[in-house]
Amino acid sequence: MGAYVGTILCLIVINFLVPRLMPGDPIDALVAQSSETFMFGDDSRASLEAYYGIDRPLPQQFGHYLVQLGRGDLGRSIATNAPVRDELARRLPWTLLLIGTSLVLATAVGLLAGVHSGWRRGRTMDRILLVALLAVREFPPFLLGSLLLVVFAVKLDWLPLFGGETPFSSSYSFFERIVDVGQHLLLPALVLTVGLAAGTFLLMRAGMVSELGADHLLLGRAKGLRERTLKYRYAARNALLPVVSLTALQLGFVVTGDVLIERVFAYPGLGGLIFDSIRARDYPTIQGAFLLVAISVVSFNALADVLYRRLDPRTAA
Amino acid sequence: MSNHSLLEVDQLRVRFGGEVDAVRSVSFTLEAGDSLAIVGESGSGKSTLALCLLGLIQPPEASGRVRLAGQEMLGQSAAVLRSRRWSTAALALQGSPFNPVVRVGDQVAEPLRDRRGASRSEARRRAGELAAEVALDPALLDRYPHQLSGGERRRASLAMTLALDPALVILDEPTAGLDPASRAELVERIRALTEQRGFALIVISHDLPDAARLAARTIVFYAGTAIEDGVTARVMLEPAHPYSWALINAFPVMSTVKDLRPIRGVPPDPRAVPSGCAFHPRCTRADDRCTELRPELAESRGRLVACHFGGLKDLLVATNVAKTFRGAGHDVHALCGVSLAVHEGESVGVIGPSGSGKSTLARILAGHLAPDSGRVLLGDTALPTSWRGGTAKQLRRRIQLVMQDPIDALSPRLTVEQLVREPLDVGRDGEPDERGRVVADMLERVGLPSSGSFLSARPHELSGGQLQRVALARALVMRPKVLVADEPTAMLDASEQARLLVILRERQVEMGLGLVLVSHDMALVRKMVDRIVVLDGGEIVEEGSSEQVSLRPASITARRLVEAAPALIATSVRVHPTAPIDEWSSR
């Protein structure tokens, strides 16, 4: 557990150092940019200088940075001049909705399909699932997203093209809003789910296949136990263990997918924010988003670790 | 239940992946309440057989018939198999595997819950009772498998097999990996359980003593098939199949005093089991029949043996041999009716004080001296006493004598090469230049140089030990079946003696020699032989396994010999007196 705290501290240090270690100071770098989207006023320069505290020595800057961080102050956005924290807070629920939905769906579908496929390995169903999901996993999410958009939003016009909800939807009833948000969620969540489920499926299937040869499963058969007991209590229960620890690592994939997909669907979450900030060279926002995402990923890994320890009696105690 | 046996296995075969022959045609039956041990080297197919008994290996891998309480287990539907498993026959797998994520107690009672629909508390109560029955601390039931010691896991595994009160319990290596104390305890516990509950028991083990303690009947497995099947005491004490004999001789027991004897050759590869009798490449007596025809189990010497020869037969048999030397004043009765048998590959020690008739017996056995009465058979033929006759000559070459004094036995005028080559030249064995190679090879095998200078050396240039080894090489160069060695180390110092004996032993295993070792030195004999015959006054006064005679001698003569045996510390050999020493006076 200490390792995770260490990692988070390190992330904070990286976040502090990276802009300062870039050649020149970050503000000079900004000014020197020859960007189409380059716009830069004197007052934003002042606010940037205040945020970075560039004129003070490095240790003092770090102290200042930590104090700001402790107060939850992530600086102000260059693009909107609003506090980065507020922008993140506004975007976060959308991303949580998207990732949460996909994660739950993908885990359920991936695990069930993996258990079934592995238990009946070599059957037609197993082969189809295996080949299909192997291919799907390598499909770049933005391509899949674009294709789905063209088919369902443009050609068929069944689903909205972009965004998280219909603009000016505040007049909708509560129920109508839910349907609206759901419609906007469907395609991006689908793309993310497919990629995630493929990973989980392959892991679970591999785990099941290796459990099939385990001696305790043979013993269970000798005991004349029901097929269901053998499949779930023996094989799946044991195959799940490595999957839990590896699913956490899949989170990197979730973040990648999220950023790319939000871009394709112009979804109003963190991924979209990160993309917009990159375009606008809105460094404080990028840094704030990085810190939030990175810490979340590490925390999730830590959580998975705890879960793993609880699931496997051999690592408990 | 009454009109069929509990277990009937008929022509069971298991072949994995179309090339690995794990079980090759096994047939046996087991009645309710019987106990059976299946012994054999690892990889002989014992565990695979166990899996078949519960239908855990099915066609197409398995073929033949396995009937458990009248129900065919091969090619059966999953529902029928499930109904028989654990309730009719339960199996403790090798290594006591457990589901690592489920508590031990829940696994012990699992069949009750899953099969009988017992409630949680009921199952828990039964698990507690079962644990008590196998002397497992019930508190351990709440633990996970990895928290139990090896012995505890085995007990838990045993408790688990009893959950549905099966008619047959199969234990695969129940004691492997345990320390001797817990091993003995567990064996006793299993014995007690079989008596209380009356289930039939199959123990699969490569540990012979445990198998012997647990089962009344023993089947010896080799290369996926039964090669001997009979009453345990019989199979273990007087094994008939050459493999059983070799296996039991290779096994170290506490009382073993002789050196361990490895089985020659290597165990068969289940991918390429030898044709005919699978043991033939390692057998010392195999002939053409053995390489071509597979032997079936057949009645021989009170048990079933799968051997074309009906198992080991006596190679050299002396019956009622008597010899009297007529002297000037009085006759010396050197031997008064001695009977002795040596079978293939066996070593027998003939031990006795000076004047007991040992050397006379040695010379009669080797065919150098004709007995007054009685006869000596080598194989099925009487040993000739005259020098004439072509067949007699061939027969005579099958048995060779190594004498006490090599200086006397080796002509001083011949070179080493001529000495060792002599029997080949006499018998016209092979081409002349091949004889040279045979000689050189044999010299190397007895630890002597085979180079030019040594070949042309004459006996006076060699040490006593070297001379005796030249004599040994000369005896072995004819590839005899029996070697009679009369005090072969009497003239040698300790280091030469050890060297000769090691060589003798290696050559014996390698060539499958029957060995008769004549000596008065109990310490030496007991390291070398399987069986000891004690001779005194021209009669056999005691006969038994080497550990029995050397550790618990029954006769006065034997006890005297044990006491007289060289020992660095007086008490290094403990003698258990079974008869008062003053019985000596009655002789």
Place this chain on the structure above:
Amino acid sequence: MSRTKASGLLIIGGTLVGLLVIMAVFAPLLTAHDPTAISGQALESPSADHWMGTDIPGRDIFAQLVYGTRASLAVALLGASLAITGAISIGVLPALIGGRADAAAARVVVFLLALPGLPLLILIGSLAGGSNVALILMIGLIGAAPNARILRSQTLTLRQRGYITVARGFGGGPIYVLRRHVVPGLGPLIVVGFVNWAGISIALEAGLSFLGIGDPTAVSWGRTLNRALEQQSIYFSDMWTWWVLPAGLAITLAVLGFTFIGVGLEPTFNPRWARTWLRAT
């Protein structure tokens, strides 16, 4: 997975990667246009001159596709080489030396594994401005950890082997042992790791340039897609079929090519989870 199926995958993968190499090498022969030069009107439809039309200032899209192969292959080779070199230096060498160096390196590996790779790439990539060098360095660095983990465990197994003990016994230093015994022993794993990470590097680079990170003037598939999706109306005309689809498919096929080679090589010698660990990053 059967041997025939595996070799089938190898053939498909090899063909795909072979095509990539041919495209990269013979790019000037395949198209007459310079991918960075304005060679026509903005947003032209496909024609005999511009097979896949033009983008906003009027650059040839097909030329971008052909020359983009060079960027992808360069990233694949550099990223994978860096990842494997890094993996050897933090996974294999310390494991050979043992002792404190090993313990420290093991901690470094665990720490690097815990770092969220993509957010880090985005942070550094966007702050580094228009440089692709930093990006490739980062892709390599991120790949070092999972590969180090796999190679390390294999090295620890190898270290137990007699011939390595003997080689140390007659005075072979860690570098000698590494070169003479360990690298050949790890060879198969290194090859598979390299191929897998090459594929992942292409996907990462495409994703990053799709987000607009890296050199804005570079010619790469991701950059082409990035510019295409700037057009809000891209899906309402047929433009996406020549602007989005070919570049997207190119990325997919390139990644699949390397993946198939990796999967095809695996059954011969890969430990069970190796691929999973790589993928999970």
